Amino acid sequence: MKWRKSCNKPVLVGDDVLVYDIETDGLDTETAKLKWFGAFSFKDNCYYFYTYHEMEHIQKLIDDHKICVGYNNKDFDQPICENNGLSFEYKIRIDLLRVLFRPETRTPVREAILKVDGQILKNVLPNHKLKSVAKALKLDQGKGDIDYKIFRKDYWTKSEIKEILHYLHLDVKITKEIFEYMYKEFLPMKYLMGPEDQRKYNWFRTSTGSYTYKVICHQAGIEEEYAEPGPRKQFEGGFVSDPLGHEFKGKIYCLDFNSAYPHAFMMGNLYSHSCKCCTEDEKWAGNELFPVEGRYCMKKPGKVERVIKKLYLQRLEYKKKKDPREYAIKIIINTMYGISGSQVFKNVYSLNTASDCTLMARQMVKHARNKFECAGYKVLYSDTDSVFLLDTYNNETNVLRVRDEIITDIKNSVPFPQDTFGMGIDARIKAAWFFKKKHYVYITEENKIKIKGLPLIKSDCSRLSRLVFERLKPDMIDRLDIKYPLFKLKEIVKEILDEDLGLVANYYKVRRPETYKSQTSIQYQIAKELGPGEHWLVPNRKIGSIGKGKKYCTLEEAKSLEVDDLILDKVWETELSPFIK
């Protein structure tokens, strides 16, 4: 039986793409029998549905397409299809799950760069089920549930067929829409790649590291060779200062070097360590400000550096024109540093390149700190490429003058100074509180409150603490102060807890128990007791088989608890402590 159902929406995807999903009589890929095959073709904008009695039709449909797309098809649909006599040979096979996330190593891939209203997909996904992805991307998930027993049959009544088609159509449709979403998002990454990578959909499915390597190799005309992973050689990274003090009010600036690492590459010519145009003695060996380990060509910018520069300038243009290709270049530029420190990417890898890049950035920040301090400013904090300043003179022009000197000093100390290198004001701040490295809060001149790193913004934070903060936020901005006397916070906490004790629960996302090395870790205990996935657990003194010191129970179990049974340590000592006077 063949079923055609056309789709009226305009087609965005121009290639011969077939999105497919199957129904089987079981989950074991070795023994499962293919029962139904559902697909959507971007060639004719039609849905196709076949039973296993029509294998030639299914094979014909596959043969008519170059690219076959599914969800978890690498580990499930495809092997079953092959065991049942279908062939995907010579097809470009795409598994949307594996494009987003690599299950065996549990590493995020494209879910780390896909944005859904400002947030990264990875951070909004509770798990990697098809429906969860659809929901996170705000796609229509429809309603569909089916008793899988129906797939044990070999023939179906009219009403059963109707039910199956409804269900299968829905899954194909969801897969198709996820594919379309990703296609639209990733298409701007296509044009920078070589023709083979464009054809093979490598702009769509590679990790950002591989993508960057492929683009750089193609653009710079260097060989795309790979090496065995091997043990990692470590090197020093960014410099993070201790905060100067706790609380500051007045005119505060956050300044940061624009694209510090890419500019370190360009200005130090850091990829040109083995050029043939000069002798070792003629190479740049660094100086007092930049005591680099490697030796780099001073005669002309290298191939890779020229590509970085070209891309950087192009990105500035794209940003002005709001061209989405801007984001593709951003990824490449920011990933260059990462792949230069990874052996796998053989022809851009160099420990000196990576470590001299971070060294140059460390020196830039330290130089900026010194200059500002000598000019009478208080340097409150700095991390990698940024500096927080207290402007005691209340004179922005003077800050910018010192800034210009810093930039000039740096440019005078590198072989290839860049016009695009500079330092901008990232934020103008009225008050700031620094707690620890990478943990701070500030209120901007636009009355926006920014929190960095605090337990309050981590995913495991209790809803109680978040609610307390949300309630006080307008008042904090009003008073230009984030601190409250303990009793005031206690009042609010009590009010919220009277509503619902469960709000103290902490969020845990755990894997399958087998995947843990430590069988005593709290994550293992949770996984063992409650299964993998998301859990909200209430720390208490009374019930729950999870935890050795503190006990943790589920929200359901927590209904029998009294306020005094709760353990509020984390709430008071970490989540809310920054806000206690």
Next chain:
DNA sequence: GCCTGGTGCATACC
């Protein structure tokens, strides 16, 4: 019994 330092795990910042 308490403290310290190390480990595993998770997550944020750049």
Next chain:
DNA sequence: ACTGGTATGCACCAGGC
């Protein structure tokens, strides 16, 4: 077809006192 380092916090455990 596997980007990097820096940093905090929790729970647990071993070892020292």
